[in-house]
Amino acid sequence: MESARQVLARVKSRAAYPILGIAMALATTVVGLERTSFLSRVVDESAVVADSSSSDSAVAAARALALGTAAAQAGVGVPAPAPGLDLDVKHTQVDSWVHRFSTSLKGDFQLSLNRMDKYDDMILAKLDERQMPRELIYLAMIESNFNPTAKSRVKAVGMWQFMSATARQYGLAVGRHVDERKDPAKATDAALTYLSKLHDRFGSWYLAAAAYNSGAGTVSKAMRKVLGRTTGTDEDFFRIAKALPKETRDYVPKLIASAKVGSDPARYGLEP
DSSP: OOOHHHHHHHHHHHHHHHHHHHHHHHHHHHHTOSOSOOEEEEEETTEEEEOTTOOOHHHHHHHHHHHHHHHHHHTOSSSOOOOOOOOOOOOHHHHHHHHHHTTTTHHHHHHHHHHHTTTHHHHHHHHHHTTOOGGGGHHHHHHHTTOTTOBOTTOOBTTTTBOHHHHHHTTOOBSSSOBGGGOHHHHHHHHHHHHHHHHHHHSOHHHHHHHHHHOHHHHHHHHHHHHSSSOOOHHHHHHHGGGSOHHHHHHHHHHHHHHHHHHSGGGGTOOO
């Protein structure tokens, strides 16, 4: 059975067809064509390839304008989702967490997936807008199980588990009468800004996630100690893992495992 997210994506895709048809008809009128089947192949959101019977640059420009206008009006394809995280990592810790999420922690993971349905449209839209990997939504799962009022023993609060000082640094109001760490949309904006900044600093989403958990200084120190540099790749997380705190060593494997199970729950015996 399709999930709510799958149904929504299908409905949006179907809704785009009439608008695309109108836009293509307008483009045909502009260039004086008799045919409406001039669109042969989409290359990306803003460019198309002309069919073999026409090489006129004006036609190509009109087609691109029509497609771009239709896509914008339909709310699809603009902007394109960023490349996803590599979920095919072969590592014993990843395998261990996949096993736990589908066995001993299966009930908790299912509860998190059910709660995720309330927030995934909002979070995914914000990730797409920033062209960040969609799998980063699972950081909110491993931080709080998508609980916007969660509070840790060290007083981190909200779905993205911000400490008060970091929350204020990224624009969230934290005080006696208001705590925007508990606001799912505002806290998501702050978390994605923070993650984007960490990615710019380290050059890797896995290293950024590790820094989100343990702090940028901790990851920088481990990078310098093991690799002699402070920027790297996703693979570098596993190279420096032994120099990181235990919680952080588990953090990225948990992210990868959560995304693997969450993206195909039926495969692991959970409900979509």
